[in-house]
Structure formats: C-alpha cells, structure tokens
Amino acid sequence: MTCGANNTGIGGGFASPNYPGNYYPSLACEWFVENLRGNRIFVTFFGIQTQDLKDFVTVRDGFDADSPVLNQYSGTLAEFNVTTSGSKLRITFTSDDAVEDIGFSLTWKAID
Numbered sequence: 709m710t711c712g713a714n715n716t717g718i719g720g721g722f723a724s725p726n727y728p729g730n731y732y733p734s735l736a737c738e739w740f741v742e743n744l745r746g747n748r749i750f751v752t753f754f755g756i757q758t759q760d761l762k763d764f765v766t767v768r769d770g771f772d773a774d775s776p777v778l779n780q781y782s783g784t785l786a787e788f789n790v791t792t793s794g795s796k797l798r799i800t801f802t803s804d805d806a807v808e809d810i811g812f813s814l815t816w817k818a819i820d
C-alpha cells in the first residue's frame with residue numbers, strides 16, 4: 709500500500725495510516741515537507757511505536773531517496789524533535805507483512 713502526501717507552507721502535521729489505531733502491513737509511505745521561503749523545518753514526533761527492527765520511520769534531510777538520513781527509528785520512542793539543515797524533508801514509513809503497532813504522529817513548522 710502506498711501512502712503519504714506533499715506538505716508545504718509554514719506548518720502542519722500528519723500521522724501514520726489509521727493512527728492512533730494500528731497501521732497496516734506492507735506499507736511504503738512517503739511524506740514530503742517543504743517550506744517555500746527556505747526556512748529550516750522543526751519536527752515534533754509525539755512518540756513512535758513500531759515493530760522493533762521490522763517497521764521503520766526514516767527522516768531524510770532533503771527530498772531525494774538518497775538525501776542524507778537524519779535518523780531512522782524503530783520500536784518505542786518517547787516524544788522528540790528533529791530539525792532539518794535546509795527547507796526540505798522526506799519522511800518514509802515502511803512496514804513488513806506482519807505485526808503492526810500505532811506508528812507515529814507529528815507536527816512540523818518552519819523556523820528562522
């Protein structure tokens with residue numbers, strides 16, 4: 709199942725499919741976030757819960773599939789923040805074919 713969205717502007721939010729219910733198996737989601745004024749992007753993850761070492765949230769510092777990985781997350785994490793170095797962000801969420809959890813929810817905003 710594909711999912712995800714393009715996000716532009718000064719702020720917003722999104723979550724894994726079906727949040728706060730469990731996400732679905734075999735996901736390949738891609739969210740793109742861009743601040744068109746060129747400001748950096750500050751992201752707040754309200755925790756992450758995925759099947760450890762099977763289902764991953766990957767945050768890239770740019771739009772490309774090979775943009776530098778800021779971090780890759782799996783398992784259970786408490787709330788935390790991530791800040792980009794530029795004005796573009798790509799977040800990928802992938803799940804394998806069994807065992808789901810609630811996934812993640814986040815907000816983002818442009819910062820000076």
Ligand SMILES: [Ca+2]
Pocket residue numbers: 759762763803804805806807808
């Ligand atoms: Ca899984």
